[in-house]
Amino acid sequence: MEPLRSFDDLTIGQELTFGEVVLTREAILDFGHKWDPQYFHTDEEAAKQSVYGGLIASGLHTQCACFQAIMRTGFYERTSIGGVGMDVRWLAPVFPDDHIRVTGKVQELIPSRSRTDRGVVKTLYTGTRAQDGQVVIDMLITHFLRR
Amino acid sequence: MEPLRSFDDLTIGQELTFGEVVLTREAILDFGHKWDPQYFHTDEEAAKQSVYGGLIASGLHTQCACFQAIMRTGFYERTSIGGVGMDVRWLAPVFPDDHIRVTGKVQELIPSRSRTDRGVVKTLYTGTRAQDGQVVIDMLITHFLRR
Numbered sequence: 001m002e003p004l005r006s007f008d009d010l011t012i013g014q015e016l017t018f019g020e021v022v023l024t025r026e027a028i029l030d031f032g033h034k035w036d037p038q039y040f041h042t043d044e045e046a047a048k049q050s051v052y053g054g055l056i057a058s059g060l061h062t063q064c065a066c067f068q069a070i071m072r073t074g075f076y077e078r079t080s081i082g083g084v085g086m087d088v089r090w091l092a093p094v095f096p097d098d099h100i101r102v103t104g105k106v107q108e109l110i111p112s113r114s115r116t117d118r119g120v121v122k123t124l125y126t127g128t129r130a131q132d133g134q135v136v137i138d139m140l141i142t143h144f145l146r147r
Numbered sequence: 148m149e150p151l152r153s154f155d156d157l158t159i160g161q162e163l164t165f166g167e168v169v170l171t172r173e174a175i176l177d178f179g180h181k182w183d184p185q186y187f188h189t190d191e192e193a194a195k196q197s198v199y200g201g202l203i204a205s206g207l208h209t210q211c212a213c214f215q216a217i218m219r220t221g222f223y224e225r226t227s228i229g230g231v232g233m234d235v236r237w238l239a240p241v242f243p244d245d246h247i248r249v250t251g252k253v254q255e256l257i258p259s260r261s262r263t264d265r266g267v268v269k270t271l272y273t274g275t276r277a278q279d280g281q282v283v284i285d286m287l288i289t290h291f292l293r294r
Contacts, residue, residue, distance in 0.1 A: 034215070037218055051228060052229075059229075060207075060210070068183065071185065082185075083237055084237060085236040087235075088232055088233045090232060
């Protein structure tokens with residue numbers, strides 16, 4: 001993926017693809033113990049009694065992994081100044097070894113009035129399970145990019 | 148902190164306190180390399196040239212650490228069924244060794260119509276830097292709790 005050169009090179013409705021992420025059982029347990037110690041993220045046996053019927057990834061884990069998939073492409077490495085906010089929706093549980101495809105669609109482009117060297121972009125990123133097409137996560141990210 | 152016994156024991160406007168989190172330089176670099184490889188989270192020297200003037204924590208890191216501070220108290224361990232969504236705002240950069248106080252305020256309580264054993268709660272969690280009272284993060288979390 002070629003790095004984006006400027007905020008001005010994005011267009012509303014533009015679609016972006018960022019490859020796939022897979023959360024292994026070990027990664028799910030590790031993340032759960034570290035950041036989200038709820039039994040359905042940390043204990044495979046106990047998780048069988050949960051409403052999910054088994055171990056699932058922390059929603060924060062899915063969020064971090066999809067974000068990492070975006071950043072590792074280098075697409076934003078020349079332009080990113082930093083994030084303002086993120087509205088995350090967890091739409092379905094993520095199980096070990098699910099393959100999640102990460103895509104994005106540019107929603108809004110707002111040039112800064114006070115700082116002519118930057119603009120705000122709102123992009124809706126989506127994580128879709130490859131096996132069945134189920135959307136598992138949506139993330140509407142608002143961030144500053146250089147012009 | 149005594150674990151919450153039921154969704155019905157929460158009240159709108161109720162204030163919650165969850166102690167403090169501190170993100171060390173090492174933790175910031177480790178998280179940045181793993182989940183958010185932008186230079187102002189991964190390279191102390193390069194970060195000095197960024198708009199922040201130095202290394203700052205990934206917003207995802209602040210989010211995960213504040214969430215972990217909430218969960219480690221065990222307050223939700225009897226009632227939590229899982230999260231629906233989270234609206235995060237990063238209001239100020241977090242620097243190494245900042246002490247962040249984590250509090251919450253219950254915003255909405257919506258008993259489920261279809262499932263009488265649960266309800267949806269929306270709580271606004273806030274991370275405030277102890278040194279100067281600067282709010283660094285807001286997280287409006289929507290989650291299901293047992294009744």
